[in-house]
Amino acid sequence: MLKAFRLHPWRGAALLLALLALLALAAHRLHRGHGLEARKTAASDLYTGREPKGDISVYFASATSPMPGREARAIYLTDSPAARAHQAVQALLQGPKGKGLLPAFPEGASLLGLFIDKQGLCVVDLSLKHPGGTTGEYVSLYCLVHTLVDNFPEAQRVQVLLDGQRVDTLAGHFDLSQPLDRSSF
Amino acid sequence: MRLRLQLAALALAALLLCRSLPAEGAQPAPASPSAQAQPQALVLLDPGHGGDDLGVRVGGTDEASLALDLAQRLGAALAAGGCQVAYTRDSASGVSQEARARLANRLRPACMVSLHYNYSFSPAARGWRVFVPPAQGRAVALPGQGENLVLLAWDQAQGQAAALSHDLGAALAAALETGASAKRGVQVLRLAPFRGVTVPVALVEAGFLSQPDELKQARDQAARQALALRLAAGVQAYLRGRGFPGGR
Numbered sequence: 001m002l003k004a005f006r007l008h009p010w011r012g013a014a015l016l017l018a019l020l021a022l023l024a025l026a027a028h029r030l031h032r033g034h035g036l037e038a039r040k041t042a043a044s045d046l047y048t049g050r051e052p053k054g055d056i057s058v059y060f061a062s063a064t065s066p067m068p069g070r071e072a073r074a075i076y077l078t079d080s081p082a083a084r085a086h087q088a089v090q091a092l093l094q095g096p097k098g099k100g101l102l103p104a105f106p107e108g109a110s111l112l113g114l115f116i117d118k119q120g121l122c123v124v125d126l127s128l129k130h131p132g133g134t135t136g137e138y139v140s141l142y143c144l145v146h147t148l149v150d151n152f153p154e155a156q157r158v159q160v161l162l163d164g165q166r167v168d169t170l171a172g173h174f175d176l177s178q179p180l181d182r183s184s185f
Numbered sequence: 186m187r188l189r190l191q192l193a194a195l196a197l198a199a200l201l202l203c204r205s206l207p208a209e210g211a212q213p214a215p216a217s218p219s220a221q222a223q224p225q226a227l228v229l230l231d232p233g234h235g236g237d238d239l240g241v242r243v244g245g246t247d248e249a250s251l252a253l254d255l256a257q258r259l260g261a262a263l264a265a266g267g268c269q270v271a272y273t274r275d276s277a278s279g280v281s282q283e284a285r286a287r288l289a290n291r292l293r294p295a296c297m298v299s300l301h302y303n304y305s306f307s308p309a310a311r312g313w314r315v316f317v318p319p320a321q322g323r324a325v326a327l328p329g330q331g332e333n334l335v336l337l338a339w340d341q342a343q344g345q346a347a348a349l350s351h352d353l354g355a356a357l358a359a360a361l362e363t364g365a366s367a368k369r370g371v372q373v374l375r376l377a378p379f380r381g382v383t384v385p386v387a388l389v390e391a392g393f394l395s396q397p398d399e400l401k402q403a404r405d406q407a408a409r410q411a412l413a414l415r416l417a418a419g420v421q422a423y424l425r426g427r428g429f430p431g432g433r
Contacts, residue, residue: 061306102306132241132248133304134316134376134390140306168282168377172234173301175375184375 046083047076056084056151058091059143060101066135068104068143071096081154082122086114089124092147104143106131112164120156121179122148127163132171138185140170145180157181226429227269228420229294231378232256233301233388236279241304243394248302249277251403255391256300258413259420266421267430286381295424296353296385298416299378302403303390311399313361314390315371317354318379320347349385353423357387360419385423389416 053074062069075087089111095103109128116122124144130137141160148155157179161167169176232252234240240248253274260270271292273285289297303314354371362368371387378388391412392399402408 062309063307064309066305066307066310104306131304131395133393133395134301134374134388135310135314135393136241136304136306136395138374168380172238172240173376173378175377175380177377177380178375 046086047078049076051076051078053077056088056091057147058088058096059104059146059150060092060096061104061139061143063100063102068139068146069101070146071098071101073097081152082114082116085116085122085148085152085155086111088147088151089114089144092143104140112161116152116154120154121159122152122155122157123159123161124148125161125164128170130170132173134173137170137174141174141176141180142185145182145184149182225267225269226295226424226427227271227292228260228263228424229271229273229289229292229297229384230256230260231273231285231289231297231299233299233378234279235274235277238279241302241394243400246394246400246404248394251302251391251394251409252300253277255409255413255416258410259298259300259416262413262417263420266417268420268424282377282380285378289382289384289386294384295427295429296349296387296420297382298353298357298420299386299388301388301390303393304395305393306395308396310393311396312369313392314369315354315358315361316374316376316388316390317350317371318347318382318386319373319375320351346383346385349427350379350387352426353385353420354387356423356426357389357416357419360415360422361389363415 054077055072055074057070058073059068059070073088073091075084075091078084093105093109093111095105106128109126112125112127114122114124130140144160145158148158158181159166159179160170160176162170167176232249232255234247234249234252236249238249240252242248253276256272257275260272264270271288271294273288274280303310351371351373358369358371376388379386392403394400394403
């Protein structure tokens with residue numbers, strides 16, 4: 001009877017390999033699932049959706065003037081200034097909704113992270129490929145800095161990172177070696 | 186302790202800079218005894234970008250190539266007017282911003298002009314722009330060295346020449362403000378091409394490649410030549426104001 005269940009060594013090895021493959025696949029899916037969950041958790045950490053909403057001013061390029069214009073956008077008024085600032089930069093990168101304004105950042109630009117320290121330094125980690133030009137960089141950075149410092153008194157200066165790294169410029173012009181503030185423009 | 190460390194870092198930066206500045210209002214030092222008899226202004230032209238960095242790219246046209254061509258045309262016009270001309274790059278190869286600043290500080294030209302072409306997200310932004318560095322930074326005299334050797338932090342080096350940079354920018358803007366172009370003057374901005382540069386410097390954005398009509402103009406050789414002649418007139422006006430005979 002027991003002999004009937006005895007496996008041939010080759011069959012045993014094949015079965016073991018198949019089991020290992022199944023385990024690896026399950027672990028990979030589990031890991032990927034956790035990754036997605038972590039990102040979802042990070043995004044929902046910004047707000048629960050139960051907070052009251054309030055308007056802020058988000059700056060965009062103007063279709064009719066060389067200087068940027070602004071648009072009112074509603075964000076969740078969370079306790080965390082960084083979470084509010086995060087929503088503001090996301091609105092900036094999404095582009096304007098009304099007429100007369102244009103995006104201040106290239107399509108595909110994304111916000112990787114944002115925090116504000118106790119000294120008023122707001123660090124914004126972006127991922128983007130900027131088309132360049134002194135004026136193009138000026139408008140992008142003007143809109144980013146003013147959207148932050150005009151709406152959030154906790155953010156007095158803005159340090160821009162690209163893909164987690166300190167950079168000299170977005171694309172060769174505006175000096176990003178030091179934090180920016182209102183006086184930078 | 187922290188102050189001492191900062192002073193030590195400042196001193197090290199100054200030693201690395203390894204240069205002495207002329208006293209306020211003095212003429213740039215001539216390059217050789219023969220030049221001393223008839224001082225000829227040296228102008229350093231700085232075509233933006235280069236190498237892998239092509240700058241603004243629109244429909245097969247790139248900023249790096251246009252800036253190099255414009256610089257060479259401007260250089261030829263200045264040389265014809267009696268100036269000495271040097272370039273931060275004279276080929277498609279790339280040069281780092283630090284290397285450009287080091288060259289400027291070593292050559293000590295009467296002025297440096299960076300040449301770029303612009304981009305905007307807005308169709309409302311049009312025409313040329315002239316940018317100059319802010320007047321920030323403070324020099325610290327080295328004890329026992331009089332006024333000839335000073336300490337400068339690298340990122341504030343331009344503070345010493347900012348007033349002359351503004352004069353240079355104003356002269357370039359005045360030369361560009363001809364015909365239908367609006368009076369724009371100069372805009373003061375902290376730009377990377379100004380970092381570490383201790384000589385008078387201005388950056389010209391010669392037009393928006395993002396605007397179809399200005400892209401067409403930028404691609405046109407005759408239009409670039411005309412622009413180069415106007416820029417040369419601006420540089421020469423600045424040099425005349427500084428007493429150089431080459432600025433005719």
